Amino acid sequence: xxxxxxxxxxxxxxxxxxxxxxxxxxxxxxxxxxxxxxxxxxxxxxxxxxxxxxxxxxxxxxxxxxxxxxxxxxxxxxxxxxxxxxxxxxxxxxxxxxxxxxxxxxxxxxxxxxxxxxxxxxxxxxxxxxxxxxxxxxxxxxxxxxxxxxxxxxxxxxxxxxxxxxxxxxxxxx
Amino acid sequence: xxxxxxxxxxxxxxxxxxxxxxxxxxxxxxxxxxxxxxxxxxxxxxxxxxxxxxxxxxxxxxxxxxxxxxxxxxxxxxxxxxxxxxxxxxxxxxxxxxxxxxxxxxxxxxxxxxxxxxxxxxxxxxxxxxxxxxxxxxxxxxxxxxxxxxxxxxxxxxxxxxxxxxxxxxxxxxxxxxxxxxxxxxxxxxxxxxxxxxxxxxxxxxxxxxxxxxxxxxxxxxxxxxxxxxxxxxxxxxxxxxxxxxxxxxx
Numbered sequence: 318x319x320x321x322x323x324x325x326x327x328x329x330x331x332x333x334x335x336x337x338x339x340x341x342x343x344x345x346x347x348x349x350x351x352x353x354x355x356x357x358x359x360x361x362x363x364x365x366x367x368x369x370x371x372x373x374x375x376x377x378x379x380x381x382x383x384x385x386x387x388x389x390x391x392x393x394x395x396x397x398x399x400x401x402x403x404x405x406x407x408x409x410x411x412x413x414x415x416x417x418x419x420x421x422x423x424x425x426x427x428x429x430x431x432x433x434x435x436x437x438x439x440x441x442x443x444x445x446x447x448x449x450x451x452x453x454x455x456x457x458x459x460x461x462x463x464x465x466x467x468x469x470x471x472x473x474x475x476x477x478x479x480x481x482x483x484x485x486x487x488x489x490x491x
Numbered sequence: 492x493x494x495x496x497x498x499x500x501x502x503x504x505x506x507x508x509x510x511x512x513x514x515x516x517x518x519x520x521x522x523x524x525x526x527x528x529x530x531x532x533x534x535x536x537x538x539x540x541x542x543x544x545x546x547x548x549x550x551x552x553x554x555x556x557x558x559x560x561x562x563x564x565x566x567x568x569x570x571x572x573x574x575x576x577x578x579x580x581x582x583x584x585x586x587x588x589x590x591x592x593x594x595x596x597x598x599x600x601x602x603x604x605x606x607x608x609x610x611x612x613x614x615x616x617x618x619x620x621x622x623x624x625x626x627x628x629x630x631x632x633x634x635x636x637x638x639x640x641x642x643x644x645x646x647x648x649x650x651x652x653x654x655x656x657x658x659x660x661x662x663x664x665x666x667x668x669x670x671x672x673x674x675x676x677x678x679x680x681x682x683x684x685x686x687x688x689x690x691x692x693x694x695x696x697x698x699x700x701x702x703x704x705x706x707x708x709x710x711x712x713x714x715x716x717x718x719x720x721x722x723x724x725x726x727x728x729x730x731x732x733x734x735x736x737x738x739x740x741x742x
C-alpha cells in the first residue's frame with residue numbers, strides 16, 4: 318500500500334478536498350496570503366487609488382468652477398461689447414447728424430452766395446442789355462433822322478435839321 | 492486498483508487536478524511545506540500587486556489602461572460596501588477588498604490550463620467563510636453588545652411565533668459559514684471537474700472529439716462567468732452579513 322501510495326503521487330483517491338492531511342498546509346498558506354494581500358492593499362494600493370480618485374474629483378470640480386468663471390467672464394465681455402457697440406452706434410449717428418448739419422450749412426451758404434452772384438450777374442447783364450438797347454435805340458433814331466433828312470431832301474422839301482429831328486423823335490415815341 | 496488503471500481505455504481522472512502536492516520532491520505534506528497551494532496563492536498575490544500597485548504607480552489624473560482597471564475594482568467594491576453594508580461598513584473596506592481580490596484572482600487563475608484552483612478546496616473557502624463569520628459576530632457583539640442578539644428576536648412577528656422564528660434565525664445564522672464556503676468551493680470544483688471529464692472524452696473519441704471540445708469551449712466560457720460571479724456573490728454576502736453587525740436597521 319505504501320509503495321502504491323508513492324507510485325500514485327499526483328493521482329487522486331476520492332475527493333482531494335476531503336483529504337484532511339493537507340488542511341493544515343492549505344490553511345497556513347491561505348492565512349499567509351491573506352495577511353500579505355491585506356497589508357499590500359491597506360498600506361499601499363487602496364490609499365493610493367483613493368487619493369488618485371479624490372484628486373481627480375477635486376481637479377474636475379476645480380475645472381468646472383474655472384469653466385463657470387470663464388463663462389461668466391465671457392458673458393460679461395459680451396455685455397460690455399454690446400454696450401460699446403451701442404455707444405459707437407449713437408456716437409456715429411451723432412457725428413452723422415452733425416456732419417449733415419454742417420454740410421447743410423455750407424450748402425445754404427454756398428447757395429446764398431451763388432444766388433447773390435447770380436443776382437449781381439443778372440443786374441449787370443440787365444444793365445448791359447439796357448445800354449445795348451439804349452445804344453440801339455439811339456442808333457435807330459439817328460439812322461431814322463438821317464434817312465428822314467435824306468428823304469425830305471430828296472423830295473425837295475426844305476426843312477431844317479431841327480424840325481426833322483423833332484418829327485422823327487415824335488414818330489419813334491409813338 | 493491496478494486492474495481499474497489498466498483495464499479501461501477511458502482514463503479520466505477529473506479529481507487529479509485538485510491534489511495538493513509538494514513543490515519539491517514528494518515527502519509528507521507538513522503545515523509549512525511549500526506546495527502547489529503556496530505557488531498559486533503566491534501567483535495570486537503577484538497578480539494582485541501587478542493589478543493594483545504597479546498599474547497605479549504613476550498616480551495619473553488621466554489614468555492609463557491598467558490604472559483604469561485598478562480604479563474599476565476599487566470603485567466597484569467600494570460602492571458595494573457602501574451600498575450594502577452602509578457607511579459604517581467602509582471601515583471594513585480593506586478587509587472585504589482582500590477577500591474579493593483573493594477569491595476573484597484565485598478563481599480566474601484556476602481557469603488557466605494545468606493550474607491549481609485554490610478556491611476549489613473546502614479548506615480554503617471554509618477558512619474564508621469562518622473569518623467572515625467570526626468578524627461579523629465579534630464586531631456585532633462589540634458594537635451592539637447584547638443588542639446584537641435582538642437580531643434573532645423578530646419583533647415584528649406575533650409573540651407566539653417569535654420563539655420559533657428565533658430558532659430558525661439562529662440556525663440560519665450558524666449555517667451561514669457553511670453555505671458561504673460550500674457555495675464557492677463547490678461551484679469551482681464542479682466546473683473544473685466537468686471540464687476535465689469532457690477533456691477525457693475528447694482524448695478517447697477520435698474524430699468525434701469535436702463535440703466534447705466544443706462543449707469544453709462552451710463550459711469554459713460559463714466557468715469564466717462563474718469565477719467572476721462567485722467572487723461577487725461571496726463578497727456581497729460578506730457585506731450583507733456585515734450590515735447585521737454595523738448597520739442600524741436589521742432585517
